Amino acid sequence: MYKFLLLLYVTLSCGAESVKIITYNVLYGFNHGKNIQEGQAWLKAQQADFIALQEMKGFDANKFAQLAKTWGHEHSYFYKRPHGMPLAFSSRFPISEVEELHKGVKRGFLKLKCRGIDFIVLHMTSQRLSARRQELNYISPTISELLKKKGKVIVLGDFNSLSPRDMKHLSELDDLLEEMRNTPRKKPNLNDNNFDIGIMTAFEDLGLVELCHQQLQGQKDLQGSFPSTLLEKIPNKEIQEKYLRRIDFILSDAISAKNLSQAAIPKEGDLEKISDHYPIIIELNN
Template identity: 35%
Template sequence: MRNLLLKLSPFFLLLALFYHPVNAQNDSIKILSYNIWNGFDWGKDLDRKNKMTEWLKEVDADVIGFQELNDFTPEKLDAWAKEFGHEYSILLKEDGYPIGITSKQPIQLKTKMLGGLWHGMLHVKTYGIDFIVVHLSPHDWAFRRKEAEIISDYTQKSVLMEENSKLMVLGDFNSQSPFDVNYDAQNTFSLKRKQLSDSLRRAKNGPDAYQNLRFGSIDYSVISKFLSLPLIDVVQKKQADHNKKSFPTLVLGNNLSKSEFEKNQQRIDYILVSPNLENQLIHAEIINQGTPDILSDHYPVQATFKYIPGK
């Protein structure tokens, strides 16, 4: 018996190295995108970080794309990821407002892109799926348009040209969707605040000042560009129009009345996927109530898919 175990042990060792568990209950994969707000105040808000860690453990996502990992290093992200059950992580950069990704399975780095982008773009592969994490300009619609062109062009040539490739583009796009035009029309407080902010910038910096609005109106061209690749907006498929708000959360609403706060909310965070993942979509939502009210200024976006191993 001992000799048999010795002969089999290399086999089991190899099996352990190449086996990475997926959700055992229903063979699904859960994806999360989360802007965590200034890296927990550049690492100083340990209470908020601990609360988010506990919440992430409860959610038990398989892959998480993060934005605003301020003050993180690759080592810090790796250590934090292990706290909520992710053995693998990649950070785009260490300065400014970094983006990153964590996963329960090994991550293959494809591209780190900084040139021409406000915060950069991270392209990796895990679970047989290409993930592109983004965080577009928070200040200027024209700059976001250029970013959308750069990222879409890269995506088309580097991912979508490959037959049967599976793709998710996720993050904080700082852009509103043409699907939400009716919702946006009812939430006029946000529009008025942006109009005032833009006018103050113009008065201070002249005609070349950053402008969040396109000639005073919401610009829908950025998300339209990604949808035209084509990519599928998973929350649009699964969540009611009146509940698709991802920013701001209650932590930024303390100085507003309830009515003003509700009319200031908008959707600017997304998970967009290639059409061949649409039929695998089980559930998608912006988790905009409960504990996430106090964890960040953004709400997280979550999507669950049937897991079909990729190549």
């Protein structure tokens, strides 16, 4: 009887566990390698189960594996993309079914499986909307196939794209829009001279759910994941408000989205010097 009750307790406890997931663009390897210690300490303090990092310049597979162990992750994968900066993923649990997907696109995608979840880690092109459209068209069939299997799917990273759910906030960013219209290298990111929301709309049309908006809508934290005050052009919070927008996201299948328990876009403290982006954190109940 005691053994039965113990087994029942363990089963119920495991079923009640949640998983914590972080995505973070860390600016050329934690601010060009200058703030690795702060980045490591912050990630360790989060006690996340899965961490996806973008712009891991200055690292290789071994160096990243050693770093991941300092925040308690014995399992990791480092993807040195043919074009664009490296992607990295670490986990408390074994990683399997790894694929580096990059045929015919400038910025490759990292696909892997971990604890029953299919992950796709991405960092889409920042310079041109046309390149992001090409990348979207490339990865969409893979995502659709995963969703058809009715399993758990997470797509996360730096999309360099704007959400249709942020239209009210975006309508207030007149300075940003004017800057993009008048800067030759930024103008190719616009759609008919206005902010583009088509990329994120298309991801949602595949059947994915954008998790932070689901949890945080109406809250000030939802306003943005980029830029932090690390950038020289963003010396204070007042200036930041004119440019702050969301370009980093965690998306999931619809069933997993129903199990969302927490979401955050933390700011302040060391996060203002680790990167020009802020991390995205979500928790899902199993």
